[in-house]
Amino acid sequence: MKYMISILMAEMRKSHLNHYHNKLIYFSLLIWPALLFVTAYYSFKPFNLTQSSPLARFIEIEHLSLFLLTGYLGYIFFWCLIQSAWQMSYERMSGTLELIFLTPASRIAVMYGRAAGNLVEAVWLFSLFSLLAVFVIGKSHEIIWWNVPIVMVVLTISAVIWGGFLNVIFLFSRDAGILFTVLEEPMQFFSGVRLPVATFPLWGKGIAYIFPLTYVLSIVRELLMGRVEWFQLIKPLGMLAGILLVLLFFTFLLLSKAENHAKETGNMTLY
Template sequence: MSRPSHALRVFAAEALKQHRRLFGQPLVVFSMLVWPVLQLATTYYTLRPVATASPAAANWPTAADPDRLLAFLATGTLAYAFFFSLVQSAWHFSFERSTGTLELLFLSPAGRLTLMIANGAGALLQNAWLLTCFTIVALTGFGALSVAAWWMCGVVLLALLIPAVAWGAFLNSLLVFSRDSAFLYTILDEPLWFVSGVRLPNFALPAAIQIVGAVFPLTGSLLAVRGALLEGRTVAGLGPTLAALGALSALLLAAAAVILKAGEARAQRTGKLSLA
């Protein structure tokens, strides 16, 4: 069997497994849209009074325009949903240690890194498609959509999809060999949106937080998404951001491959599924 055909079969199998385990009920599909919309509404009606009743609008003109502020927060919610769905996926993937199915990862002839990528990509596609459609319709309705060319929507999708899949593969590989998955889940929940500029512009964050945020691919994805959808920037204008995203994605995939190789070698040598 050719490598592309093998990879596609792995992708299909992992996506089907996740769908059956996590998305078997219609109510789950409904919640995929309701939860982000409620989160967006809560953020907007919390931030809006503060923005209008303070000098914030002088430094951040977006805060003075309800439609532009809502569009800013909507794109943040969309990107956050992409990345946080992969945090949840990796957390659930780590549960396979207790259910006994994790051994199949090491017994399977499928490539280890391919399985990590497939697991994350399957969760991403099932979690984010509905919110993506909703966000595009909402931005159009707000009148805040400003795109230089129609094909920039494809650039936006890639700027979200590729870093998110790389992030998911890295988290999956890390949590497979992590003893305290709950701890990692906690530190990648609330801090993820705060340091990445999901609800506040990056320039409003302290310099130390901006440096920490640069480590997370969500930060770069948000810069690309907002630049392309809300500011009408072209590929040339987003060149440095896209290049940095590509480099960070490659680094995350390389780190995932190294962790998997080292972790499996240790498991074979010691019989323990832990890097510590």
């Protein structure tokens, strides 16, 4: 554990020095997600938001602001790790990619340390904004506050496993930039960030259930806004655990395969 913590702290420091060296960056970490939330919220305003609305079949209209707020909170957790993995390409450009291979530290520890380090640095400000927004919009009484620590644990563990998997993909690819485009916007649309997954056609639901964020948001919303018993969350928690185990399996498999390929050929590009 001490070993992992030391790697985590090193990656957090590296991330801070490389990417968060200016106060304006922290401003963008708040203003950009906040604008996304406000834009999504007011995009609903021109439409019928009464109980007769078709949307009312899938979501409680009076909870729309909380639905969007929790959606974007989860999205920021996952999106910032897509961006972090994409920055692996800059490691190649700057010539520091070799340091990851030459370090005596475990590569898998570095991958997850990098994911966790970037996550902590990137999401704390929007998390604080979400907390303040709940009180400003007068919805604090609708939140089940004793579930908030559990929600943060679910979000953090899920996002770090997701980020470690993406880091491995981007680390051993010459150009995986297309994945940034494929994952960023589709994840925001199909994972239920702005619209309930139940509103999608069958093919849309099929895409939605590819993303771990879909399961995470379902659990987070039930924990924060629902009035469900714990046994009712067994199914979604089991599905989330299943997809996270699949990501862990492929993370270890790809990393092992890529390292063996590098040792045999001297080439750090697997694909």
